[in-house]
Amino acid sequence: MSIKIALIMCIALAPLGAQELKMPPNLDRLAAKASEVVDVTLDANLLQLAGRFLSDKDADDAKVKKLVAGLKGIYVKSFEFEKAGEYQDSDVEPLRAQLRSPAWSRIVGVRSQKSGQNSEVYIKTENGKIGGLAIVSTEPKELTIVSIEGSIDPDQLSELGGHFGIPKIEPDSQHKNGKPSKDE
C-alpha cells in the first residue's frame, strides 16, 4: 500500500521537477525603480515566428536559427539602477529556490568582493542533455536574470559572440567546453 502511495506521489510530483522557471512576480515592481529595463519574453510560438524571419543564407542568421531550433522559450529580465540598494536579495530568492531543485545544477558561481558582482550559471539536464540554462547575475546597481528553456548548446551561444553587437567570448584554454567552475 505504501509503495502505491509513493508511486502515485512520484507520478504527481514528477512534472514539478521538469517545469519551467517562473519569474518572481515582484521583479516587475523593480521596473519602476530602474533607470534601464530589458524585459524579453519569447515563448515557443514567438521563437518559431522569429525563426521564420532568420535567413539561411545569412551566416549570422543561420547560427541563431540553428540555436533557436531546439528552444522552447527565452526569458530575460535586466534592470539597471541609478543607485545601489534598489533591490533586495529577497527579490531574487524565489528564483534561486527553484534553481535549488534537483533538476538544476550550478555550473559556475562567481562572487567578486571588489565589484560586488555575484553571478551564477545553472543548467538543467534532461536525459543526459542540457534542457535549460539560467543565469542570475547581481551587482549593486544591476540585476539580470536569463532563463532559456529547451535544448541548448553553450558552444553555439559563444559562437554568437562578435555578431549582432554581442561581445565576443574568447576561447578559454583552461576551461574547455565553456563550462568553467570556479567560486572566487
Place this chain on the structure above:
Amino acid sequence: MEDFEQLLKSALDRKEPSASFEAKVFAAVAARRSGRSIFWRWAAEVAAVIVIAGGFWVRHEGEVRERAAGESAKARLQLALKVTVTQLARIQKTVRTSTEQE
C-alpha cells in the same frame, strides 16, 4: 346606320398579322432579355473583382502584420541573446581574471 355597322364589322374582322410581326416580337423580347443578362453579368463580374481584390487585400494585410510581428520577435530574440552572451562573457572574464591572479 348601316354604314356604321359595316364599319364596325370591318374593324372587328379577324385579320392575319403581317409576316414580320412574329419576328419583331421575338426580337424585342430577345433584346430585352439580352439587356438584363448583360447587366447581371456585369454585376457578377464586378462582385467577383471586389471579392478577389478583398481577398488579396486581407492576405496582404495578414502578411504585413505577420512580417511586423516576425521582425519584432527577431529583434527581441537578438536582444535576449545579446544580454545572455554579454553576461556569460562577463562571468568568463571574471573567472579568468581570478584564475590569472592565482
